[in-house]
Amino acid sequence: MKIFIDSAEIDEIKQTYEWGVTDGITTNPSLLKRAVDRRVAGGEKIDIRKYLETILKTAKGTPVSLEVTERKAGKMIEQGQRLYDMFNRVAKNVYIKIPVNPSFSEDEDIHFDGVEAIRALTRKGIPVNCTLIFTPEQALLAAKAGAKFLSPFAGRVDDNLRKKMNIDFDKSEYYPEGGMARNDAVVDDNGIVSGIDLVRKCVQIVTHYGLESEVLAASLRNPRQVREAALAGAHIGTLPFAVIKNMLKHEKTYEGMKSFTRDIVQEYADLK
Ligand code: E4P
Numbered sequence: 001m002k003i004f005i006d007s008a009e010i011d012e013i014k015q016t017y018e019w020g021v022t023d024g025i026t027t028n029p030s031l032l033k034r035a036v037d038r039r040v041a042g043g044e045k046i047d048i049r050k051y052l053e054t055i056l057k058t059a060k061g062t063p064v065s066l067e068v069t070e071r072k073a074g075k076m077i078e079q080g081q082r083l084y085d086m087f088n089r090v091a092k093n094v095y096i097k098i099p100v101n102p103s104f105s106e107d108e109d110i111h112f113d114g115v116e117a118i119r120a121l122t123r124k125g126i127p128v129n130c131t132l133i134f135t136p137e138q139a140l141l142a143a144k145a146g147a148k149f150l151s152p153f154a155g156r157v158d159d160n161l162r163k164k165m166n167i168d169f170d171k172s173e174y175y176p177e178g179g180m181a182r183n184d185a186v187v188d189d190n191g192i193v194s195g196i197d198l199v200r201k202c203v204q205i206v207t208h209y210g211l212e213s214e215v216l217a218a219s220l221r222n223p224r225q226v227r228e229a230a231l232a233g234a235h236i237g238t239l240p241f242a243v244i245k246n247m248l249k250h251e252k253t254y255e256g257m258k259s260f261t262r263d264i265v266q267e268y269a270d271l272k
Contacts, residue, residue: 001230004063004238006218008035010051012241013058024063025055026151026218026238028097028131049086056090065129065149067097068117072110076102076117084126095149096121097129100138115145122146129216135190136201143206143213149236152202154195154229155219161187161194172221172242177228196225200232207233223247 002023005016008031016022036046056064066083070076080096088094098121099114118128122145129149130142134157139150158175165182179186179193192198199217206213214235220226223246229237 001234002236003244004216004236005244006031006220006238006240008032008055009038009241010035010054010058013055016241016244017058017060021244022062024065024236024238025059026065026097026129026216027055028067029069052087053090056087056093059091059093061091061093063095063127063129063149064091064093065095065097065131067131068099071099071102071113073113073116073120076113077120080117080121080126080128081124084121095127095129097131097151098147099132100130100142101132115141118142118145118147122148131218133202134198135192136198136205139202139213139215140205143211147213149216150202150206150213151216151218151238152195152198153219154199154217154225155221157189157192157195157198157219158221160189164189174222174224195219196228196232199229199234203233203235 003021004024004026005013005022006026007013008027013025036048039046052066066087068076068079070079076098080098084094084096098117101111102114103110118130121128127148128146129151130147131151133139133142133150133152139152142150155171159171161180162169162175165180165187175194177194177196179188179197181187186193199215202215206215216236216238217229217234218238220229220237220239220243222243226237226239226243226247
């Protein structure tokens, strides 16, 4: 599974590329706002164009997703094209992120504007990452429209299921892949029992029909969920910096390091 960093913080991005563990970057409007607000609060003046250019260069040719902020098909297409023209020349690695359905509610019927924008941008040769996927059928339509990446939001599925059960939770807490039961029945959202269940079903559809899209497991919140996304066959997982850092931690690794260090044969360590 390829690992993307889910961040708009340049220092975090640089660090993971220095470690050599990242294969791409995803941003979204909230991540960008957080990064910009933090710098502005620290007294920095931000030139957003230069800031994004630095992110694109840091990615060393690997994909960077930039999300549109418009919601109507025509406007999304225009903005997607504009962002692509403005930034793809920097390092040839821009993917435009389009929501699978930009409606704010069932009543606001712009349900297919995202799919329309995906189709139009794809036809222009602009690669699209389709975001905010919560059902396998949304993923199927996005794939048919030509999206290169399909982003199911695993963590937010788990948040939603826990809310249904009135469970107090911390977002980074593990939620079982097989779901949780209440009154002898596994709690689900239209047949989806966990975020990883959603990822697995998206992968199954893509694989079954030999679709060209890659499943990008998004909204991953802890290392065990990353493992399960990989085992479910996700092509890509996008991880916050904190999750990447937590992936190497294990008490037995620390213990082993202490004993190996204690047992060093000095002549061996000094070999030149
Ligand atoms: C990435 O593409 C998504 O925007 C991101 O993973 C969402 O994560 P969150 O649900 O933790 O905000």
